[in-house]
Amino acid sequence: MTPSRPLAHAARALVVAALFVWLTPLASSAEPDARTGFVGVSPGHWLGELSEPDLDRDLDLVASLGAGWIRLDVPWEAIEPSRGVFDWSGTDRVVRAARRHGLEVVGILAYTPPWARSPGTSHRAPPTDPADFARFAGSAAARYAVDGVHAWEIWNEPNDGAYWVPAPDPAAYGALFDAAAGAIRRADPAAVVVLGALAPAVDGDDELSPLTFLRGVYDAGHGDGAAAVSLHPYTFPASPWEAQPWNAFDQTLDLRALMDERGHGWARIWLSEYGAPTGTGPRAVSEASQAGLIDDGLRRAASWPWVERIFLYSHRDVPGGSPASWPDNFGLFRTDRSAKPAVDVVRRFVTSG
Secondary structure (H helix, E strand, O other), X not given: OOOOXXXXXXXXXXXXXXXXXXXXXXXXXXXXXHOOOOEEEOOOHHHHHOOHHHHHHHHHHHHHOOOOEEEEEEEHHHHOOEOOEOOOXXXXXXXXXXXXXXXXXXEEEEOOOHHHOOOOOOOOOOOXXXXXXXXXXXXXXXXXXXXXXXXXXXXXXXXXXXXXXXXXXXXXXXXXXXXXXXXXXXXXXXXXXEEEEXXXXXXXXXXXXXXXXXXXXXXXXXXXXXXXXXXXXXOOOOOOOOOOOOOHHHHHHHHHHHHHHOOOOOOEEEEEEEOOOOOOOOOOOOHHHHHHHHHHHHHHHHOXXXXXXXXXXXXXXXXXXXXXXXXXXXXXXXXXXXXXXXXXXXXXXXXXX
């Protein structure tokens, strides 16, 4: 239910006031002396499958970049496989290891266990009752607040039918977001909740552009309390600076304009996945081109004061992956942990501005 307009304005004012202290120090995050907090890494779900020694080695790689943040899966389907039965051990291990390495954590809350979704659907289908997801989100926020985790992203690429099965539904996602955001903030008043993780897309039968999707969320009366809206502005093999309607970095400008128009301009934008694959696959670029695209992306993101941070996908090529599989080769480091040229680009950006 959408509150009356006066109550909605009052609620928004309270949210802004509560977030002011958290957001204000980060307003200069794109300045040269603050870029450790501007750059993060989104490593992919397989990080949690590593042994303890290998996990430490990989987190050492992330820290060596100068990255201040890491984006980690907090998988509902694995943590609560049966209603009310929780196993946090796998996520505990990764979150606490990241914190030991000095990394701030944003947790990605997704996907749905069998008991909470319609029979016969995949784990990427939304829950039948958003309240079930909200209860899980609140539990995660309460548990990890003690570890210093206060940032949460709700779902991953919900504007893509591959990740919101069978097709994106802005109103349904908005209801899920609002329910989860409320539960998280009740559990941890210091929490910051991020809407979106929107995939680069154009409008079609099984996907919606970030602009169309976010407009649909707002039109349904949801999402205006989000502290940030996140986007995955992949552009490879094109440059982020190439002005084209399909350029996902240009879609960031569209989102910003819509947020301003809808009175949500106080919120920030997070670019929570960005990168380019190397290897020999059909969509791969050379390692030199990857370095150039990373450099372009970092610098264009830093040119916008309302972009709070950018997460590079990924820190290392997928262990056991194939050079011919382009999804396996987004790493800044190769599988053997040797550095690609992009590593120096990131380190120079963080340290020199």
